[in-house]
Amino acid sequence: MRHAISVLVENKAGVLARIANLFSARGYNIDSLAVGETEDPTISRMTIIVRGDERILEQIEKQLNKLVDVIRVSDFLETEHLERDLILIKVTADKNSRLEIMQIVDIFRAKIVDVGSNSVIIEMTGNEEKIKAFVEIVKPFGIKEMVRTGIVAMGRGNK
Amino acid sequence: MKKTGAQILIESLLKEKVEVVFGIPGGVFLPTFDVLYDSPLRFILTRHEQGAAHMAEGYSRASGRIGVCFATSGPGATNLVTGLANANMDSIPMIAITAQVATNLIGNDAFQEADITGITRPVTKHNYLVKDVRDLARTIKEAFYIAQTGRPGPVLIDLPVDVQKAECEFSYPAQVDIRSYRPNYQGHPGQIKKAADLINQAQKPVLYIGGGVITSGAHKEIMALAEKAQLPVIWTLMGIGAFPSAHDLSLGMVGMHGTYSANHATQKSDLIIAVGARFDDRVTGRLDKFAPGAKVIHVDIDPTSISKNIKVDVPIVGDARIIVGELVKLVAKKTKMTDWHKQIEIWKKDFPLTYKKDSKLRAQYVIEQICEITKGNGIITTEVGQNQMWSTQFFKYKTPRSFISSGGLGTMGYGFPAAIGAKVACPDRVVFDIAGDGSIQMNIQELATAVQNKIPVKVAILNNGYLGMVRQWQQLFYKRRYSGTVLSSGNPDFVKVAEAYGAVGIRVEKKSDVRAAIQKAIKIDKPVFLDFKIESEENVFPMVPAGAALDEILQGVA
Numbered sequence: 001m002r003h004a005i006s007v008l009v010e011n012k013a014g015v016l017a018r019i020a021n022l023f024s025a026r027g028y029n030i031d032s033l034a035v036g037e038t039e040d041p042t043i044s045r046m047t048i049i050v051r052g053d054e055r056i057l058e059q060i061e062k063q064l065n066k067l068v069d070v071i072r073v074s075d076f077l078e079t080e081h082l083e084r085d086l087i088l089i090k091v092t093a094d095k096n097s098r099l100e101i102m103q104i105v106d107i108f109r110a111k112i113v114d115v116g117s118n119s120v121i122i123e124m125t126g127n128e129e130k131i132k133a134f135v136e137i138v139k140p141f142g143i144k145e146m147v148r149t150g151i152v153a154m155g156r157g158n159k
Numbered sequence: 160m161k162k163t164g165a166q167i168l169i170e171s172l173l174k175e176k177v178e179v180v181f182g183i184p185g186g187v188f189l190p191t192f193d194v195l196y197d198s199p200l201r202f203i204l205t206r207h208e209q210g211a212a213h214m215a216e217g218y219s220r221a222s223g224r225i226g227v228c229f230a231t232s233g234p235g236a237t238n239l240v241t242g243l244a245n246a247n248m249d250s251i252p253m254i255a256i257t258a259q260v261a262t263n264l265i266g267n268d269a270f271q272e273a274d275i276t277g278i279t280r281p282v283t284k285h286n287y288l289v290k291d292v293r294d295l296a297r298t299i300k301e302a303f304y305i306a307q308t309g310r311p312g313p314v315l316i317d318l319p320v321d322v323q324k325a326e327c328e329f330s331y332p333a334q335v336d337i338r339s340y341r342p343n344y345q346g347h348p349g350q351i352k353k354a355a356d357l358i359n360q361a362q363k364p365v366l367y368i369g370g371g372v373i374t375s376g377a378h379k380e381i382m383a384l385a386e387k388a389q390l391p392v393i394w395t396l397m398g399i400g401a402f403p404s405a406h407d408l409s410l411g412m413v414g415m416h417g418t419y420s421a422n423h424a425t426q427k428s429d430l431i432i433a434v435g436a437r438f439d440d441r442v443t444g445r446l447d448k449f450a451p452g453a454k455v456i457h458v459d460i461d462p463t464s465i466s467k468n469i470k471v472d473v474p475i476v477g478d479a480r481i482i483v484g485e486l487v488k489l490v491a492k493k494t495k496m497t498d499w500h501k502q503i504e505i506w507k508k509d510f511p512l513t514y515k516k517d518s519k520l521r522a523q524y525v526i527e528q529i530c531e532i533t534k535g536n537g538i539i540t541t542e543v544g545q546n547q548m549w550s551t552q553f554f555k556y557k558t559p560r561s562f563i564s565s566g567g568l569g570t571m572g573y574g575f576p577a578a579i580g581a582k583v584a585c586p587d588r589v590v591f592d593i594a595g596d597g598s599i600q601m602n603i604q605e606l607a608t609a610v611q612n613k614i615p616v617k618v619a620i621l622n623n624g625y626l627g628m629v630r631q632w633q634q635l636f637y638k639r640r641y642s643g644t645v646l647s648s649g650n651p652d653f654v655k656v657a658e659a660y661g662a663v664g665i666r667v668e669k670k671s672d673v674r675a676a677i678q679k680a681i682k683i684d685k686p687v688f689l690d691f692k693i694e695s696e697e698n699v700f701p702m703v704p705a706g707a708a709l710d711e712i713l714q715g716v717a
Contacts, residue, residue, distance in 0.1 A: 010339055014288075018280055025281065055466075062463040068285040068305060071339040 371435015
């Protein structure tokens with residue numbers, strides 16, 4: 001099962017290492033990890049995407065809670081939430097293909113943020129599925145380079 | 160008034176009522192050791208930092224007060240790692256202070272530099288690198304608080320040499336407030352009620368207690384609960400002493416070398432009430448065959464212990480003493496001997512712990528005599544292996560904090576320094592390390608520490624010339640191919656070793672000399688090595704082979 005886990009932590013050196021260690025000690029690979037300050041600069045939020053057996057993930061969540069620097073852990077598995085990832089992708093684009101690429105960018109509500117003589121850089125945000133679909137479609141043009149921020153997640157509504 | 164980091168460290172330790180520190184100095188620790196020179200803190204110079212860590216832990220376990228150790232940067236700090244891992248696995252509070260190279264050199268591969276906060280992250284409850292002297296007092300206060308609250312454990316503070324020299328205004332904080340660390344002590348009342356109902360309905364209950372009972376000081380509440388509800392009591396290695404061995408409701412230790420009655424009662428029970436224990440693999444045996452008919456109540460301060468190995472029906476997170484105290488109020492008083500109690504009596508009578516009682520000098524006999532002569536009031540520490548298992552079986556413990564042994568990590572070389580720490584904490588009690596000839600050599604250098612500081616611990620070396628427990632497995636499961644387990648021809652003369660250090664050595668080769676030798680050792684006001692030349696191929700029984708169910712017991716008498 002895929003889990004999006006949100007972890008509020010003290011914004012201090014060493015915290016990331018402690019958290020990463022919990023996953024590696026169990027032999028789990030983190031699919032995606034995004035870290036940034038929250039509205040309170042002394043607190044950071046980590047959004048961790050991980051796949052794994054339920055019981056072991058329950059253990060990992062308990063272990064996360066046990067770390068002295070962890071303030072709160074929430075698993076979005078059963079809550080309504082939004083997920084977003086930002087991607088920058090450099091695609092080969094010559095005279096012939098540029099127009100077609102621009103149309104695709106429009107349809108996906110992405111943006112071209114840089115144009116070179118034979119490539120463009122496209123910026124897009126979306127959830128995992130949308131990004132995957134977009135990447136598939138531009139692949140035939142030739143992807144030169146790609147970078148992603150990692151998924152961030154937030155619960156919907158008042159919660 | 161302004162103080163240096165070194166002064167702040169020592170004064171903060173005194174504010175925490177620390178009386179003794181175990182350790183070894185080094186180059187970057189000099190500012191602190193200079194302050195230590197005039198301070199009322201007692202410093203015990205050990206001969207290896209691993210010894211210092213185990214001594215601090217032994218001190219904690221014997222007294223319930225927190226042990227502290229010092230080590231210098233680099234190799235001094237890395238030598239603490241086994242001791243920290245040991246304390247972490249057994250949830251023992253401990254503070255380790257390590258010196259570090261100057262802040263501007265950190266990460267430069269400086270002389271005697273090691274990233275000790277990085278290295279010890281997985282084996283400490285928490286750790287700190289203090290880079291600004293203004294953070295030092297608060298950090299020490301937090302460290303002591305974290306180490307001793309919730310599920311206790313070791314906390315390490317790494318202190319660069321320039322921070323020891325830097326100055327700032329000092330006032331020791333009266334309180335700590337860590338927003339991300341708030342242990343929960345009160346159990347959930349609804350869960351406690353559910354647990355009491357299950358206990359009242361159970362036909363075949365067992366009360367399974369672990370180290371958490373000793374940590375929280377819940378032994379009186381456990382006694383009240385067991386007696387009121389007539390619950391048969393079994394314990395883990397860490398729970399030894401939390402309930403008196405001689406009590407009618409006692410079945411003994413459960414697990415790989417547990418008693419027949421404890422293992423069978425567990426397997427056939429319909430309710431396991433676990434308090435401060437964690438269903439370790441040495442306890443459960445084969446998991447899918449563990450106690451198939453039992454519901455499980457699990458009281459533990461640490462939510463990660465619950466439903467980790469065994470699925471729990473009624474989890475209760477909180478302090479054992481508080482929760483068991485509540486349970487006592489809610490359970491019904493029972494007086495009748497039920498069929499369950501009768502069955503247990505039969506198991507106890509038919510399958511007691513025993514050994515061959517002939518004229519040969521056997522390890523079990525030695526431990527029984529130590530128990531008798533100290534009237535069960537001594538503090539026993541152990542190494543790891545056969546010596547440890549026999550010590551769980553043949554010494555009848557009466558009180559908590561009387562048995563000190565490396566449970567989770569299984570550290571050979573633990574018992575001797577732990578005994579020294581325990582004796583420092585409890586100078587009026589007789590302290591015996593039950594050792595093997597293999598284990599004792601893993602920290603034998605600490606004999607110098609014991610002699611120099613006049614710490615009269617006694618060491619009973621059960622000398623069989625082998626790494627006995629591993630040899631036992633080779634005998635039982637590897638066709639007696641004693642690969643890498645023969646010590647005998649390399650063993651030193653332990654009597655001469657003791658004498659060379661200025662301690663006393665006594666060799667015992669005959670069963671008939673055992674009692675007199677133990678009595679003599681206790682009378683001598685010095686560290687004593689008793690070298691017992693025991694039967695060399697004696698085995699620890701009963702035994703549940705690794706991977707077998709808890710009631711698939713090998714009973715053989717060696």
